Amino acid sequence: MGGGGSAWRRNLVGCVAVAAGVLALSFGVPAIDRAVPDATVSSTKPLEFADNASVVPPPDATVVSEQTSPDQGVITMAVDGVRYRLSAESFPGTLQQLADRIREVVQNVAGIQGISPDQPVTSNGGIPGLQATYVGENRTGWYTVYLLDGTGVTAVVDGNDAGVTEHRDELEASVRTVAIDRTT
Amino acid sequence: MSVDQAATPPPPTPGSRRVFTSWGAAARWPAVWFFVALTIGGIVILGIAFGPAIAEAPGAFVLAAVLFAIHGAVFVTIIRAVDWLEPEPRWLFAAALIWGGFVASANALRANTALESILVKMTSLGFVRDWAAAIEGPTDEEILKTLGIVMIVLLARRQINSVLDGVVYGAFVGLGFQEIENITYSLNAVAAAGDDSLAAVLQVFLVRGLLAGLWSHTVYSAIAGAGVAYAVLHRERSWFNRIGVALGALALAWLMHFLWNSPAAASLTDYAGTYGTLLVLLIKGLLILGTFLVLLHFFRKDEYEGVAGPLESLSNPWIATHNEILALRGWRSRGRARWNAYVYGGTRAYGRVRRLQRAQADLAVEMRDNGPAGFNTRLPELQRARYGVHELGITDADALHPTTTSGLISFVLAFAVLINPIFLILPLGFLVFGVARARSRRQRADPRLRTAAVLAVVFALAYLVSVIARAATLV
Structure with missing residues (x-):
């Protein structure tokens, strides 16, 4: 099968090219992403992580890009291994309902032994x-929720005991800088 | 990439629409195995990504799957109508849908996530918030879908006989992508709502299915498919020309997708409210759809001329009269010819003219592709169809039609159904009366009577669906 063999080989080459294109996007782009270092953020000026919400990041924080979705108002930062996640969203309920929702999420995380009252x-x-x-x-960690004019911000700090203890002051200071824009 | 005719499975026998002669023959071609492997990979990726969401909200998933399956079926009907002259094999359509739905969407999920992460690292959050969707979606998704069209060429190169074939396969790849993406968006919306919420699914269906559905992935990939088909068909052109056109079509698809996803004109909508936002979306959508329809007009004309040429060359009214060849041109003219038959001889005449039209198109396609051998293969079927029509006294199944005042009034009245569904009775009444009068006088009836009745029924059904949706949302 001289001609048939040639056609088979050309079909194979075409398929390899298509598969290479698919794999380049499916695995190549994530590989490039892993090769690019996380971005550091300024700890002196507010970072707008959603259309109408901002926070001043703690010192030495980097943005965990794969857990950050600016179009959904979500940002995750890392400080010495401690995760600091903020999310802003439209929330029609009360502040207590917003707190209850994140409490339920935290309670369902494997290994959580206790949560203090709000x-x-x-x-x-x-x-x-x-x-x-x-x-x-x-x-260990803590969550904080803020609610203003129907916009809720949830901040969750989570990490190992040593890391959270070491950076508690600057993380708490950062959480208090959360601002929600009233005009939007 | 150049795909030669020889690098694909052997030609089917004249008159057959099968892609492969047997399962054994299919298994010998690398394209089949690559397609299967990439599909399995895609299903695994989607299963891992959305399996937990489906387990959390099974009711919402089922509703989303059913709604978007129906939505997709409407698109399939439209694409099949565009593809009527030379219908492509169903298995190949299924392959295109599968590629779009499972291979392209799954791998785009990975690539989009990574690309957004890169953008977060290299640009500001504000830039990502505004532009990520406009950059990621077109770049990853259009390439992955276009690779699917190339895979269809590798599976069955000989099924690509016109640029319109590429449009059709591209549309099916895009449709598969669009509907699976709609289901995943529904699952995300349900997760955001926090329960197995049917209202979130209905909202996604309204926005993505009805509002944005007409100018979405189906259109983008159809454009890219035209480029791939051009590159495959025009072997007399230079390699540079063929690849250039294919890349140009991909670039146009990218641009359309970018336009739709881009925040351009978003600042206008900040001050224009909901109606202003809808207006901007409508303008964007009509721009995309309009561009596509203009191109489609030329692609369809090209395919029609390829089919009409062989029939005209025969100069044989028993095979096809001049008016019948003209009637084959588009779905409206074909429909009018069948309508004339229906008015003349009822549903039996309608069916027989449809069969004649199918036989004429098949014969022309076979003549174009296989010459006299193709003609001989299809001739018996055409003769049977012609006898069937002739037996009822129809000598020329043309699409000529009158334009009447009652047809115009009926058409206008169809829109009254939007005010109150009770008005449905008016276009239906005009239809029954118009057909009865035309039959009694042995005349043709205005096809707008039928169009108005169909439109009125569609409006009435839409009214019914809106009532059900409102009730479901309230529950």
Whole structure:
């Protein structure tokens, strides 16, 4: 099968080219992403992580890009291995309902052993919020929720005991800088 | 990439629309195995990504699957109507849908996530928020879908006989992508709502299915498919020309997708409210759809001329009269010829003219592709169809038609159904009366009577669906 063999080989070459194109996008682009270092962010000026919400990041924070979705108002930062995730969204309920929702999520994370009751907090800009601390197996953290004019911001700090303890002050300071734009 | 005719499975026998002569023959071609392997890979990726969401909200998933399956079926009907002159094999259509739905969408999911991550690292969050969708979607998705069209060529090169064939396969790849993406968007919306919410699915269906559905992936990939078909067919042109046209078509598809996803004119909508936003979306969509329809007109004309030429060359009214050849041109003219038959002799005459038209198109395509051998293969079927029509007294199954005042009034009245479905009775009444009068006088009836009745029924059904959707949302 002289002609047939040639056609078969050309078909194979074409298929390899198509598969290479698919794999280049499916695996090549993620490989490039892994090769590019995470971006550091300024700890002196507010970072607008959603259309109408901003925060001043803690010192030495980098943006965890694969867990960040600006179009959905989600940003995840890392400080020395501690994860710091903020999300902004339209929320029609009350502040307590927003807190209850994130509490349920945290409770369902494997290894979580206890959560403190919600405590009222206020941002530097005067936005009312609720905060609770949780502990788990070799990890700890806390969540804070703010609600203003139907926009809810949820901030979750999560990491190992040593990391969270070491950076607690700067992370708490950052959480208090959350601002929600009233005009939007 | 150049795909030669020899690098594909052997030609089917004249008159056959089968892609391969047998399963054994199919298994000998690398394209089949590559297609299967990449499809399995795509299903695994989608299963891992959305399996938990489906388990969390099975009811919403089923509703989304059913709604978008129906939505897709409407598109399939439209594409098949465009492809009527030379219908492509169903298995190849299925392959195109599968590639778009499972291979392209799954791998685009990975590539889009990574590309957004790169953008986050290299640009500002504000830039990503505004432009990520406009950059990621067109770049990853259009390439992956176009690779699917190339895969269709590798599976069955000989089924690509006109630029319109590329448009059709491209449309099917895009449709598969579009519907699976719609289902995944529904699952995301349900997850965001926090429960097995049917309302979130209906909202996605309204926005992505009805509002944005007409100028989406189906259109983009159809354009890219035209470029691939051109590159495959025009072997007399230089390699540079063929690849240039294929890349140009891909670039146009990219541009359309970019236009739709881009935040351009978004600032206008900030001040224009909901109706202003809808207006901007409508303008963008009509621009995309309009460009596509203009191109489609030329592609269809090209295919029609390829089919009409062999029939005209016969100069044999028993095979096809001049008016019948003209009637084959488009779905409207074909429909009018059948309508004339229906008015003349009822549903039996309608069916027989449809069969004659099918036989004429098949014979012409076979003559174009296989010469006298193709003619001889298809002639018996055409003769049977012609006898059937002749038996009813129809000598010329043409699409000539009158334009009447009652047809015009009926058409206008169809829109009254939008106000109240009770008005459905008016276009239906005009239809029954018009057909009865035309039959009694042995005349033709205005086809707008039928169009108006169909339109009125569609409006009435839309009204019914909106009532059900409203009730479901309230529940």
